[in-house]
Amino acid sequence: xxxxxxxIGAAASLAAFPxxxxxPKPFRPDLWPPLTDRAKxxxxxxxxxxxxxxxxxxxxxxxxxxxSFNDLWTSADKRAFLFxxxxxxxxxxxxxxxxxxxxxxxxxxxxxTPPGTMGRMTSAIAVRHGDKVLEIGTGSGYQSAxxxxxxxxxxxxxxxxQLASRTRGVYDRLIAKGYEEFSTITTKAGxxxxxxxxxxxxxxxxxxxxxxxxxxxxxxxxxxxxxxVIPVGPPGAQHILKVVKKTGAGDxxxxxxxxxxxxxxxPFVPLTGGHxxxxxxx
Ligand code: SAH
Numbered sequence: 483x484x485x486x487x488x489x490i491g492a493a494a495s496l497a498a499f500p501x502x503x504x505x506p507k508p509f510r511p512d513l514w515p516p517l518t519d520r521a522k523x524x525x526x527x528x529x530x531x532x533x534x535x536x537x538x539x540x541x542x543x544x545x546x547x548x549x550s551f552n553d554l555w556t557s558a559d560k561r562a563f564l565f566x567x568x569x570x571x572x573x574x575x576x577x578x579x580x581x582x583x584x585x586x587x588x589x590x591x592x593x594x595t596p597p598g599t600m601g602r603m604t605s606a607i608a609v610r611h612g613d614k615v616l617e618i619g620t621g622s623g624y625q626s627a628x629x630x631x632x633x634x635x636x637x638x639x640x641x642x643x644q645l646a647s648r649t650r651g652v653y654d655r656l657i658a659k660g661y662e663e664f665s666t667i668t669t670k671a672g673x674x675x676x677x678x679x680x681x682x683x684x685x686x687x688x689x690x691x692x693x694x695x696x697x698x699x700x701x702x703x704x705x706x707x708x709x710x711v712i713p714v715g716p717p718g719a720q721h722i723l724k725v726v727k728k729t730g731a732g733d734x735x736x737x738x739x740x741x742x743x744x745x746x747x748x749p750f751v752p753l754t755g756g757h758x759x760x761x762x763x764x
Contacts, residue, residue, distance in 0.1 A: 612634075623649040675700075688711050707730070723741060
């Protein structure tokens, strides 16, 4: 091929993709990418968010799998998954695996939860714009990033101080790059068993580590009619429960529980810390 023809060809193939948005166009609740067509989604995201088409394509493919398992329920849940750059939250050496369907090691002996589990847990708490949401177990930071596309009021606690500060650094770097939505996430290092009394009460609580009971302080910090999702069961064999808090006329609290995976056992990183059974009750 003559050099001139080659150059024209190269320019034409570049033109097939619009210029990358740099920095990303800020997220707003009325900003919607195409939700059904892979090519249109990738093109829209490149133009509006300046992300890499390779990861965008993989994100869309994983999204289709989540849809086939009914892990994303509303358009808002679907959009949140499609907006969240999972490749930014895994270890650098795992970037190519960011969209696999299973757990990945993120250091400090803990893992990032699989995308389908996170998708369904997020859908199950039915986050409305303006809801106050507390997450226990920040880990990689992906779960709260996902939630930031559903509500701008988020608090998250991580018990491993080095991991909490590493993930704070991830958010700060992404905020500086233009992901302003992550500035709605308030982080701290600490034991999430006791919740976050200064920020309570919460509309929704999402616990991303497994424990054999529902921590009473978390139930206390949930608003009446508030919803919590929590992996409950023996180590490595939890059921993910949706817990709805009901307060009766006499101020007594009852809970309605259901298993969001219909009885399937889902292994989780354990909820650690110094709590004893009955801690923080009453
Ligand atoms: N939501 C995470 C999942 C990480 S795995 C993500 O998006 O990647 C669960 C996390 O819970 C781990 O990082 C673990 O250190 C943390 N954890 C365990 N016990 C905790 C506790 N008592 N308080 C806060 N975080 C805890």
